[in-house]
Amino acid sequence: MKRRDFLKSTAVFVSGATLSLSALEILEPGEVLAANPDLRWGFLVDTYKCVGCGFCVKACKIENEIPLDAKVTRTWVERYVMTKEGKIWIDSPMGGLNGFTSKEMDENAAGMEKIADGDITKAFFVPKLCNHCSNPPCVQVCPVGATYQTADGVVLVDRTWCIGCGYCIMGCPYGARFFHPVVHTADKCTFCYHRITKGGNTACAQACPFGARRIGNLRDPRDPVAKAVLNQRVGILREEFGTNPNAYYIGLDKEVR
Amino acid sequence: MVEHVAHMLVHGEAWTVKDLFVLPNEYVYWSIQIVLYPYMTGLVAGAFVLSSLYHVFGVEKLKNIARFALVFSFALLPVAMMPLLLHLQQPFRGIHVLMTPHFTSAISAFGIVFLTYAFIVGTEIWFVYRKFIVESLMRLESTTNRSAGEGLLLLIYKLLSLGARDISDEALEADHKACKFMAALGIPVACFLHGYAGFIFGSVKANALWMTPLMPVIFIMSAVVSGIALCIVSYYLFMELRKWAAKRGKNFFLPDAVAHGSAAVNYEHLRSVQDHEVKMTSKYLLIFMTLALTLEMLDMIFRGYTAVRSWDALRQVIYHKDFAKIFIMQYGIGNVLPFIMLLVPGVTVRRAALASVLVLFGVFMMRWNVVIGGQAFSLSFKGFMDYVMPIIPHDMETFKEGLGGALLVGVTPFIIFYFINMIFPAFMEDKSPNH
Numbered sequence: 001m002k003r004r005d006f007l008k009s010t011a012v013f014v015s016g017a018t019l020s021l022s023a024l025e026i027l028e029p030g031e032v033l034a035a036n037p038d039l040r041w042g043f044l045v046d047t048y049k050c051v052g053c054g055f056c057v058k059a060c061k062i063e064n065e066i067p068l069d070a071k072v073t074r075t076w077v078e079r080y081v082m083t084k085e086g087k088i089w090i091d092s093p094m095g096g097l098n099g100f101t102s103k104e105m106d107e108n109a110a111g112m113e114k115i116a117d118g119d120i121t122k123a124f125f126v127p128k129l130c131n132h133c134s135n136p137p138c139v140q141v142c143p144v145g146a147t148y149q150t151a152d153g154v155v156l157v158d159r160t161w162c163i164g165c166g167y168c169i170m171g172c173p174y175g176a177r178f179f180h181p182v183v184h185t186a187d188k189c190t191f192c193y194h195r196i197t198k199g200g201n202t203a204c205a206q207a208c209p210f211g212a213r214r215i216g217n218l219r220d221p222r223d224p225v226a227k228a229v230l231n232q233r234v235g236i237l238r239e240e241f242g243t244n245p246n247a248y249y250i251g252l253d254k255e256v257r
Numbered sequence: 258m259v260e261h262v263a264h265m266l267v268h269g270e271a272w273t274v275k276d277l278f279v280l281p282n283e284y285v286y287w288s289i290q291i292v293l294y295p296y297m298t299g300l301v302a303g304a305f306v307l308s309s310l311y312h313v314f315g316v317e318k319l320k321n322i323a324r325f326a327l328v329f330s331f332a333l334l335p336v337a338m339m340p341l342l343l344h345l346q347q348p349f350r351g352i353h354v355l356m357t358p359h360f361t362s363a364i365s366a367f368g369i370v371f372l373t374y375a376f377i378v379g380t381e382i383w384f385v386y387r388k389f390i391v392e393s394l395m396r397l398e399s400t401t402n403r404s405a406g407e408g409l410l411l412l413i414y415k416l417l418s419l420g421a422r423d424i425s426d427e428a429l430e431a432d433h434k435a436c437k438f439m440a441a442l443g444i445p446v447a448c449f450l451h452g453y454a455g456f457i458f459g460s461v462k463a464n465a466l467w468m469t470p471l472m473p474v475i476f477i478m479s480a481v482v483s484g485i486a487l488c489i490v491s492y493y494l495f496m497e498l499r500k501w502a503a504k505r506g507k508n509f510f511l512p513d514a515v516a517h518g519s520a521a522v523n524y525e526h527l528r529s530v531q532d533h534e535v536k537m538t539s540k541y542l543l544i545f546m547t548l549a550l551t552l553e554m555l556d557m558i559f560r561g562y563t564a565v566r567s568w569d570a571l572r573q574v575i576y577h578k579d580f581a582k583i584f585i586m587q588y589g590i591g592n593v594l595p596f597i598m599l600l601v602p603g604v605t606v607r608r609a610a611l612a613s614v615l616v617l618f619g620v621f622m623m624r625w626n627v628v629i630g631g632q633a634f635s636l637s638f639k640g641f642m643d644y645v646m647p648i649i650p651h652d653m654e655t656f657k658e659g660l661g662g663a664l665l666v667g668v669t670p671f672i673i674f675y676f677i678n679m680i681f682p683a684f685m686e687d688k689s690p691n692h
Contacts, residue, residue, distance in 0.1 A: 072281065107278065109276040142359055143362040143365040143367070162350070163345050163346070163347045164350075166287060167362065167364055169286050173636060178282040179269070184347060257636070
């Protein structure tokens with residue numbers, strides 16, 4: 001073969017191969033999965049509707065067998081009170097299990113704080129639960145893979161495999177995790193996976209008398225939660241950690257973290 | 258299964274005091290055992306680095322303490338794992354970390370790094386002591402009426418020799434080369450072992466105090482500092498014990514006297530060796546202390562200067578809540594004071610040993626201030642938590658995560674060392690020029 005012919009046929013081959021290969025697209029398995037529009041569980045909290053009754057906390061504890069008197073909880077309600085001097089008071093006694101019936105703020109070792117009604121500029125309640133992050137640090141740090149993410153985006157713990165090192169509890173920026181006082185493994189909100197996968201509602205959302213808590217499918221544009229996330233001004237907690245939470249908040253104040 | 262008992266204590270509640278607003282699930286989950294984990298790992302790594310100074314870089318002056326440091330590092334090794342097991346809520350599942358490691362987690366590499374390191378230290382000890390093993394083996398075999406203890410020792414040496422009984426000059430030369438190689442390989446692995454312990458903390462993005470890329474480097478430096486300090490202190494103490502035993506002929510404290518006869522151990526000689534080694538080692542201690550302190554200061558200044566959102570809470574902890582623990586106990590008593598003690602001319606063995614005790618205390622406080630201090634503020638930055646160490650345990654948990662568990666971890670290496678020293682005499686002096 002002459003050099004001219006060799007170069008010619010090489011040029012033809014390369015351009016031909018480039019053209020035909022450009023028709024193909026290399027896809028990551030993750031991309032394919034992400035493009036799957038079927039199911040992605042998400043949660044919507046309307047903080048304007050929450051009155052701090054604590055029914056959600058109670059319902060969650062009973063449904064998910066977390067001892068009522070144990071000072072840990074899968075979901076909790078925080079009370080925020082801001083005063084004229086710019087002070088911020090926050091409390092969540094027993095995670096708000098028994099509702100906020102007293103005007104005194106429980107500041108733990110600092111004691112109870114009574115704030116005069118006239119000093120208050122604004123006050124509100126914020127229910128919290130696991131954010132079931134798309135990029136969950138707890139799953140990343142588990143040394144044995146006992147905590148994992150399901151295909152529909154729920155982060156769960158395998159109680160038969162957890163070694164109880166507490167690294168996931170340390171890794172969660174939301175304080176959503178704790179050690180189960182009876183099982184002695186890491187524990188957290190499951191979005192009531194045993195209910196929602198059978199078409200049911202989460203215990204907390206069902207117990208909420210005001211519709212402040214809702215679970216839904218973020219991939220379904222007709223789903224009320226997905227609609228609200230798309231159409232309304234919603235916030236997420238601590239986005240600086242890059243966890244991509246899937247719990248959205250309507251009426252999120254800047255002081256809420 | 259909802260249980261209605263008087264009050265169900267959750268993990269962490271017994272020793273956590275909350276102040277102002279703390280999230281309901283927040284407790285000091287990582288307590289004294291996790292303070293001890295990097296502390297013990299640091300001692301292991303530091304002791305090994307000290308022994309390598311002689312084996313690799315040929316710092317002849319450290320010859321005697323190097324051998325001791327190596328054996329002591331081996332005795333400390335199983336203890337580095339103890340706090341981890343003691344703090345697990347499911348200790349019997351601890352093996353899962355080795356069996357089903359989840360490699361995105363920093364902890365999952367622990368098994369691999371730890372076992373690699375154990376293998377290297379074990380191999381190096383074997384090469385260092387091979388001649389001694391074979392000699393003891395021959396000596397014990399030639400004795401006709403062996404006591405039960407000697408019989409057991411013979412069996413141990415037989416197993417340890419792995420059938421290699423060649424102690425010709427060429428074989429010993431090969432041993433020496435292998436030993437040097439293992440020591441050289443051991444330095445990066447030791448640094449990795451401990452740098453990696455720092456990474457476990459430094460990579461927790463949720464924790465404002467822990468998250469810094471400097472954490473692994475700070476941990477390595479303080480590891481070397483604490484390792485050297487512990488070697489000085491224990492070397493000093495063991496030599497005191499040996500001097501005491503040599504004077505009175507108490508040979509059960511002197512395994513090398515058992516091996517080579519009482520004449521091999523001479524009081525005056527011991528005194529001069531101790532004096533020389535302790536003083537030399539304390540010079541290296543000073544160098545690493547300077548490095549460690551510089552890095553820690555850099556971290557502190559950087560945090561204050563950049564003052565990101567978490568700084569308000571961190572400042573509260575550093576300058577108010579933990580002021581005494583950080584500036585008085587850690588930096589004052591644990592750094593500045595021993596630094597001056599070692600710098601003032603005319604350092605004596607006793608002063609060097611005392612300074613080393615203070616350094617050990619300082620490094621312990623550093624671990625405490627990192628691990629407990631990192632949990633001293635709430636994720637909300639609106640409240641604080643305090644760890645009150647359980648002194649008198651009322652159940653297994655308060656024992657493990659309290660003073661009892663800490664003492665158990667602190668004492669174990671010395672017990673292990675006592676027995677290992679029976680087999681590998683750490684204070685044996687080798688007259689050959691190689692080692």
